[in-house]
Amino acid sequence: MSAARKRVAVVGVGTMGSQAAWRLAARGAEVVGYDRFAPGHDRGAAGGETRIFRSAHFEDSRYVPLLKHADVLWEQLQQETGRELRRLTGCLLMGPTDHHQMDTVLQSIAEHDLDHEVLDAELLAKRFPQYRIESGDAAVLDRRAGFIRPELTIQTAARRAEQLGAVIHRYSTVREIVPVAAGVEIRTDAGSEHFDTAVVTPGPWVNDLLPDLPWEVDVRRVVSAWYVPTTPDAWFGEERPAFIRTAPTHCYGLPSPDGISVKLGLSRALHRPVGDPNQLDRTVRPEELEIFSELIGRYLPDLHPDPTRLSVYMEGYTESSRPLVGPLPGAENVILLAGFSGHGFKLSPAFGDIAADLALDGTSPQSIDFLSTVGRTEA
Secondary structure (H helix, E strand, O other), X not given: OOHHHOEEEEEOOOHHHHHHHXXXXXXXXXXXXXXXXXXXXXXXXXXXXXXXXXXXXXXXXXXXXXXXXXXXXXXXXXXXXXXXXXXXXXXXXXXXXXXXXXXXXXXXXXXXXXXXXXXXXXXXXXXOOOOOOOOOEEEEEEOOOEEEXXXXXXXXXXXXXXXXXXXXXXXXXXXXXXXXXXXXXXXXXXXXXXXXXXXEOOHHHHHHHOOOOOOOOEEEEEEEEXXXXXXXHHOOXXXXXXXXXXXXXXXXXXXXXXXXXXXXXXXXXXXXXXXXXXXXXXXXXXXXXXXXHHHHHHHOOOEOOOOOEEEEEEEEEOOXXXXXXXXXXXXXXXXEEEOOOOOOHHHHHHHHHHHHHHHHHOOOOOOOOOOEOOOOOOO
């Protein structure tokens, strides 16, 4: 069946769903999206004003071809819409030289010939004095990196999909996804619709919507905090990259586009579990800021220790930290994208394109065997 004749539902028009809707509509599919809120809302997994884009990868060098594919699509979406969704400022990947993630990032750079610079502790301290450097530290400057505007990106991708013919039902919660003869039935409070295929991108609501999913997705409450530097010239202007520190406490940061503050975030182990994503506790208590204060005191002494802004959102993690991408077991017409484990936004255009491949053609030219749901026994 040709793409132009396929009717495809997109369940959840957020990080992945908005991109899938764009790529499907661009290929002539009849696209209908559903979102329990509206694209770009602040209740799911895409909050926080900025997210990091990078070409090098700490976790697995097999992501790099997908990052290159995403890179091309980021440029395409910006050109089609005239919006600056991403700005390339570089990203410092810092940590002890003997940490395994530093080895992996250097492996990914060598395998794929990425534009980078290696800085030892002395050069790092000279070039980027806003960071306190410890003995044995080193850094890799990923030049094809920077920040993404998540909320704006989601709204922009969704609007572009609508311009290409997609229909998006806002404030329309999907209650059930039912595989039926020759397709899929999507059930909401307003009734049921039949589709050839469904792309399901439920974010932190994955366990609510798919309670019988054979893989566990651990939903966590993520806190971001913004701090004002005492010497803004060190943080804002040319070559003021985002950063990630691997150890001993995994954290990341981004100078804000407004030139006022620096956003800090933490890794999975430091996030609290979420019981019910519909009852997210969005109040940040003083004791939750202690880890931020420790990081500032140890590595970022230029930042004022009291935050000016706090934000809470949710992310879904798999046991392996690799996302679930592909058909649901026993339901080949339901394509799942879930559990991106904090690494999804920079890759979202690529995964949206892969979702379109799988929904329309049943396969993708991208190398996703290490992420595929097909034959997968672990999360």
